[in-house]
Structures are given as structure tokens and as C-alpha cells.
Amino acid sequence: MLLQSIVSGLLVGTIYALIAVGLTLIWGIMELVNFAHGSYLMLAMYFCYAMNVLVGFDPLLSMPIAAILLYILGVITYKAIIARIMNASMLLQIFTTVALQFLINYIMFFIAKPTFRTVKISFLDGVIRIGDLFLDKQMLVASVICVLTFVFLNLFLRYSKVGKGIRATTDNPRAALALGVDIEKMYAYTWGISLALVAVAGAVLCRNLYTYPTVGDKFGLFAFVAVALGGFGSVYGALFGGLMIGVVETIVGVYAIPWMKLPAVFAVFILILVVKPQGLLGWK
């Protein structure tokens, strides 16, 4: 039973991790917290839903399109808004992404109305049994996709030119500048990639969850927690954090009072912020 919980938790955790990675990339490179992160996730979910209703695509099919669209949206967001406040006070920077979250949520409220939408999915129903464990097929697939995306991201960051540029700018902006890295472009890329990652998670999530205007908020918050657990700015930390949250959430849900899942996670979050902002693993 415990093993079952842990494994289920890990599976769900990979999704949280993927969402968190985008957040931590932006923080790492420009010390900005994207309070609107969850809202972009919601947008991705709505897009996949719309594609499902209009064209009959399974969200997994819409996923690449969603990723591209959200990538573009990320770049636009950076260039149109974020770039202008890079040198502003912290208060203003916080306010900017908060205002973005506000705006995006209400735009969707207006367009989509606060009704709950479900996506009709045709395949991958049911449960797989591995030994003593019962694993939901959906979850499994979702998790595998997230892990693959994560691996792909890591390869990208390690070996591609842009990826190296992003890492260089994150680690040492001045050196990167001196070496000829176009910092502005790196910022834009990071925003694009961050949202593209979120799109993948969104595509996967909307298969299993209701889609409604504020669905992203909880995930956005979880992303914060994951990033805090793993250390702000650390990609592996985000993975660790996401997995941890998944496990904690599941275990609390099974062994303790179910509704305490979220409060427990958030309480841990506040504790981490206060006690060890470098994350449990002490990474920067």
C-alpha cells in the first residue's frame, strides 16, 4: 500500500516537476517569479480542449501545437511586457506577473465562462498491473511524457547553442555578456521554453482534469513549492521538488485526512521559505 502511494505520487510528481522547471528556469536567469505561471498552464489546457471539441484531436496530438503556440506567447510576453520591467523595483516586478495572472484568468473567465469542461478521450483507459502495483494508464503515459520532455530539456540545455547560452547567462551574466551571448535573446528563449514546457503539462493534464479558468492556480502554487523545495534556479531541484510534492500529497491523502493534502503541502512550503530558502538540497 505504501509502495503504491509512493509510486502514484512519483507519477503525478513528474507533472508537477515539469511545470516547476519552467518556473525555475525563469527565476534562475532573471530572478523573476512568474506569478502567472499557472495561468499559462490553464491556457494550454483550454487550447487542447478547444482542439478536442473543434477538430476531435486528442490532447496528446494537440500537444506539439500547444507547445509551439505557448512558446510564441512566452516570447511575446517577454518582449512586450517583461523586458520593460527588468530594471524596475522588485515590487513592480512582482506586480507585473501578478497583474498578468489577473488579466489572463479574467480573459478566460470572459471567453470561456466558469464552467467545467472535460475532454473526450478515446484511448488509454484503464489500469495496468505491475506486480502488486495498480497504475492508471493515463497517469503512466502522462508521466512518461513528462519525463521524456524533461530529459529532452536537459539535453537541450547541455548541448545546444541556445541551451548553453541560457545556462551561461543563468550562472554568470557578465561573463556570458563578455563572451558575446545575446542576453536579451536568452531571456526571450527562456520565457518561450518555460511556457512550452507548461504546454506539455497542460496537454497531459486536461485529459484527466476538468478545465476551468482557475484550474491553473493550484498548479502554479505547487510549482512555487517545488521550486522552493529544490532550490530556486535549479532544474534538477525542480524535478526533486515536484516529485516530493507528488509523494507527500498522495501519502497525506491516503494516510491522513484527505482534505489536508493541500494545506500540508503549503505549510511545508512556508516552512521551507523561512527556514531554508536554498531548498532542501541546498542548491542555489
Add this chain to the structure above:
Amino acid sequence: MEALKVEGLTKQFGGLVALNKVTLQVEKGELVGLIGPNGSGKTTFFNCVSGFYTPDEGHVYLRGKKITGHPMEKICESGLYRSFQIPRAFRELSVLQNVLLSQPHRTENLIDILFRRTSDVLVNRGKEYIDFVGLTHLIEEPAGNLSGGQQKLLELASALMKDPDIILLDEPMGGVNPTLINKITDLILELNRSGRTFLVIEHNMEVIMGIAQRLYVLDHGVLIAEGGPEEIRNNDEVLEAYFGK
């Protein structure tokens, strides 16, 4: 009792030992200098004494009272005023407002803070100090418009407003044009003559040798010499620290 006594102060950053068991004292009314080559830990020392950093080992006593590890605001209220190497004036506040920020905070209660303004007595005192440093003509000017040297004068006035037991000056002559250097030096001497206690970090050898009664020399976080200006000038170790063998 000494105005300031520091015993065995040690501070490490990761593997680097910035301060290694530094011990010094300043008697009331003295003007003591703290010198040493770049990177020797002088500013770190000030940071530890004033509460900006918490020392790893050692103790700091202000007029006999232990202030080691206390927060900055508490140490300031206890009677130690520290000025920064690069002046940190409140750029959008006027010169007068800057000085008045040094009014005593310990004795304020909730009602004072919520409803009262600075008393006329304190306002006049502030104006006196501004006059003393010669900034009266700029009294309503936002501090951000002042030159570097003028900001140092402002810092001095702000320090006086606090009526501290000891004033720690971090490179008061740094980046100041020569005419102002003389003025600042004169002011410090005058204040010292009337009983103010100073501990001064300074790079400008000519100046510090001329005004300090005693000097401490720091090199790589270690106190390597102590004495009057003449002694220090002829101390081999000091010469070595600055100029190499």
C-alpha cells in the same frame, strides 16, 4: 572603560578567513585609524562590529556592554554609528530629512510613530549639525543631487544627530575632491577635540597619519601592528604588507 572593545573577532566566508582573531580597542575621546592593504578585511571588520554581519567567533563590547551579533538597528541605537564606504544617503529625501532620520528610535512608542512628527527641538538640532558641516544652503535639496563629498558631509551630520558613543568612518576621504578633503579632515579633528570618539578606515595615508593618535594595521584578516603614526611608519611588517619584500 573603552568606548569600543573587540576581542578575538573571526569571520569566515566558505573557506576564506576574512578576519582572524582580531582584537582592538578604542578609548573614549580617541581618534584611532584602521589601515591595511586592499582586501585586508577592514570593511568586513566594520560589518561585523556594526551588525551587518554576525561574527563567527569573538565579542564586541560597546562601553562595556556586549553587542556581538545584535541586529544593526539595535547596535545603532546602543550608540555605535557606522558610515558606509560608498555613501548611502536617501536619495529622494532632502538633506534635512536625511539627518532627521537619525532621531532616537528606542524611546518612541506606538503613538509617537503613528501620530507625531519630529519635535521642533530635534529639527533645530538637525539644522545645527547641517550648519556645522556646511550644508545649510542645500538643506531642502534631495540628497541624490549632492556630490560624493557632500554626501559624506551629510553622513557626518547624520552621525552626529545620533549622538553616538563612537563613530566608525569607512574611508571618509574616498572619492572626495581635495578641497573637501581638508574640510572633512578639519571637521573630524574639531569633533575629536570636543570629545567625539572615532575609528576610521582610511586609504589616504597622508590624511590618516596626520589625524590619528593610534593606528591598527590589518593584513589578510590579521592584526599585524599597533601603535602611533611614527611607529607604524617604520614598522617593517607593515611596509612589507603594503609593498612586498
Add this chain to the structure above:
Amino acid sequence: MEVIEKAGSMGRKGGVQTKWVLSVALLVLLACLPWFIKGAYYRHILIFTLMYVVLAQAWNLIGGYAGQIALGNAVFFSIGAYTSTLFLVKANMTPWLGMLIGGVFSAVVSLALGYVVLRLQGHYFAMATIAFNEIVRICFANWRFVGGAQGISLPLHIGSFYYMEWSNKTPYYYIMLFMAVFITVFIYVLDRSRFGFYAKAVKQDEIAAKNRGISSFKLKQLAFALNAFFTAMVGTFYAQYILYISPDSVLLTSNSILIAVIAIVGGFGTVSGPILGAIFVFPLTEFLRAYLGGQAMGLNYILFGAAAIFVVLVEPNGFVALIRRIRRSFIGVKEQERSMEVGGVEG
């Protein structure tokens, strides 16, 4: 005494004079409004606008003056609403007393929370307040004592002063008007007292302020507690006005964020900013909703969100500063120098 030539040009003394005259005139107008405005819908708009004014002003204390963006005020709002309501329902206590108790209790909670989170840097503090908000919301939704997700319907005692309930909106209006005026005056006084002085210094350079002996932490604690107190009182009022409270109506994080956005869009750190923000978000956008009917659900907030982004990009100091800018461009530079407030000794 300088002659006030036209509304635009103001010497410093003249400026203050005009402000006082305008304020008093406005006050008189507001006090007489119930005579002119009889429609329940319009009165409702007025009341809600005033509520937002008070909430935004309270937020301004912690966000604008103490410089910490708090995104969890719904908690304090709810503490006020639930405390007075529970006392009413369980002990038949008058909400007037319950309001005070709620306010104090809320302040105490803010001190406890603040002790833990006020030392956090900007982003972290904001996140922590959101997390706290969510924790409280979910706990309340699952706590039978406070009515759980169902919430609490207030017992009807229409027309009773003791129970703070009336069928006519007029008494509600005056209560809110009083609170709005009170808190605005309160902030005006605070702005010019040492609190405002130290807050401005801390906002400019926290380290330098601490170096002078100012405890920025204590200042933030004070701001946070005052914010909690006033916010809670509005919570009680809300409960008595709407006669129904539930986690989904009073504990939503989006409400907390709305308050912050109102205050900032109006112009945080100023006395009149939150008023402008509240006026913009509620009445203007409500009329829009009325015009475009039910299909325009949420349109008002979209406009407001767009306004928020606009503020970010064009004038970060909010509508107050925007108006000042426009005024200056009409008056010209010379007048600008004269009318610019070189605020008294305290700034």
C-alpha cells in the same frame, strides 16, 4: 494667503488650500448622496466601492508603505467576517462588538504570521501569503464549526441597530462612508508622521535605514497589523450586508489579489491612490457590465487587468501619478516646480 487663480496652477500653499476645500466639498456631497440616489442597484455600487476603498487603503499600509506585497488579505477579511458572525450566531453578540473583536483577533493573527514571514524578501513574502490564504481557505471549507463549505447564513433581524441589519441601504452606506473617511484621514496622518517618514526611508534603502536604528521589521509588523485590523472590520460589515459568508465568497485568493491590484493601479504609497483605484474598478466597470448585460461577465475585470498592465508599462506609480503627469503637461514646467510637494519636514 495666495489667490487660487485656476484649478490648474497651484502654489504650494494654494495647493493645500484647494485640497482641503475640495475634500470638504466632496465629503458633503457624499454625505448627501442618499438623497439623490435612490435606486438599490446604484446604492449597492456606492457601498461596494467604499468597501474597496477601505480595503485598498488598508492594503496600502503593508504594500505601499511597508513595501511588502501581501496577497492574502482575504484571510483577515474572513477573520473579521467569521468572528463577528460566529459570536452573533452562537452568543447573540452584537456585531458592533464582534467587529472590534474580529479586528483585534485579526491583528493578532497578522502578528503571528508576520513574525514568521515578514522577514522574507518580496517574492517569497508574496508567495507565502498566497500559500497561507489557501491553507486557511481549505481548512475553513472543511471545518464544521465555521460552517464548512456551506458557509453561514446570518440570522435575519432586519431593521435592528443592535444586529446591524437594515432593509434600507442607507445606514450601510453611512457606515461604509464613515470607515472610508476615517481610514483615509488615518492614512493621511500616518503619511505625515514618523511612520510615513520611516516607511519612505525603508522603501528607498532598507539597510541604510536599519543602519540609522530604524527597525524595518517592527515597522512592517505595525503596518501588517493595522492592515489586518481594518480589513477585518470590512469583513464584518460585509457579513452584515450580504448576510451570507462562505469560504468561496470571502476566502478566495483572487480577492486578495484584486485588492492589491486596486491599490497599486490607483497608486500605492499615496493617500488618494487607493480611492482612485477603487473608483475605477468598481463603478466604471460595473456600468460596463450593466450596459453589455450578462454576456459581459468578467469584462469589467479584464479591463481592469488591462489597466493594471498599462500601469506597469506606462506609469508604475499608478493613476495618481498619471494624473499628476497629465496636469503637469498642461501647466508647464514652471508651475510644476511650484506645485511639486516638497513635503514638510517629514516628507
